[in-house]
Amino acid sequence: MTRLIAILLSISLLACKQKQELSTHHKLFLTAKVWGFLKYYHPVVNNGQLNWDNELIALMQKLPDVNNQEELSTLYINWIKSLGEIEPLKNNIHYNPDSSFNDNFNLSWVTNDYFTNDLTNLLHFIEQNRAQKLHYVTSGYVGQVEITNEPSHSASQWSDPNIRLITLFNYWNVIEYFYPYKYRMDKKWDDVLHSLIPKFLEVKTELEYHLLIRELTISLCDSHAFFTTDLIRTYAGNKFIAGKFSILNDKAIITGFGCCYLGS
Numbered sequence: 001m002t003r004l005i006a007i008l009l010s011i012s013l014l015a016c017k018q019k020q021e022l023s024t025h026h027k028l029f030l031t032a033k034v035w036g037f038l039k040y041y042h043p044v045v046n047n048g049q050l051n052w053d054n055e056l057i058a059l060m061q062k063l064p065d066v067n068n069q070e071e072l073s074t075l076y077i078n079w080i081k082s083l084g085e086i087e088p089l090k091n092n093i094h095y096n097p098d099s100s101f102n103d104n105f106n107l108s109w110v111t112n113d114y115f116t117n118d119l120t121n122l123l124h125f126i127e128q129n130r131a132q133k134l135h136y137v138t139s140g141y142v143g144q145v146e147i148t149n150e151p152s153h154s155a156s157q158w159s160d161p162n163i164r165l166i167t168l169f170n171y172w173n174v175i176e177y178f179y180p181y182k183y184r185m186d187k188k189w190d191d192v193l194h195s196l197i198p199k200f201l202e203v204k205t206e207l208e209y210h211l212l213i214r215e216l217t218i219s220l221c222d223s224h225a226f227f228t229t230d231l232i233r234t235y236a237g238n239k240f241i242a243g244k245f246s247i248l249n250d251k252a253i254i255t256g257f258g259c260c261y262l263g264s
Contacts, residue, residue, distance in 0.1 A: 035056050042083060046133060
């Protein structure tokens with residue numbers, strides 16, 4: 001009798017989970033992750049014959065009609081199948097969940113409460129039979145990667161929310177898959193995406209958009225990552241003190257003098 005009650009309770013909880021509504025922001029969050037995964041792993045996508053940004057726009061236009069996890073997984077599955085057939089590799093590449101590299105990168109998110117088993121299995125299949133030649137990335141100088149074949153968008157398109165989300169999703173996924181120091185960030189990289197999606201959707205001015213991109217790069221906590229434009233320089237000012245400083249107890253302490261003008 002106890003076992004029967006437990007089974008019925010499990011069925012009831014599963015049904016509730018499948019009927020649970022998803023927010024717009026969370027649907028976009030999951031879409032960003034799936035889209036980025038396919039961009040770097042799906043063999044057909046890496047043939048270079050698809051406009052991957054347009055694929056994202058078309059997919060996002062269908063999200064308002066998705067109300068729960070089951071419908072979202074079905075949308076992703078149908079989309080993935082429409083991209084083309086994936087030929088299994090002779091020697092599958094198996095992801096090792098116990099790898100120490102998990103401190104910086106892992107694909108455990110493909111198994112979660114928001115995806116059906118069918119979708120999770122499909123994503124695992126793609127990971128195990130992933131593209132052997134990348135279209136959007138090439139090897140650069142001394143182990144660095146170079147981002148290639150990205151469609152260009154005019155700066156004047158900033159008012160289009162689709163273009164703004166493409167900017168966010170592109171940058172976020174480049175860091176997700178190729179930046180070696182995510183484990184040193186102050187915030188989890190997933191949390192950065194979560195927090196910035198509503199901000200990128202609600203932009204009212206071009207300056208606000210530029211400042212959001214700057215906020216995105218600053219989230220890396222890496223002095224090598226920066227973003228500036230004429231709008232930002234006009235807003236923040238073009239002048240710098242002729243001195244050097246260090247932060248001590250949350251205060252700026254002058255440590256030296258000299259020209260440190262950064263230019264415009």
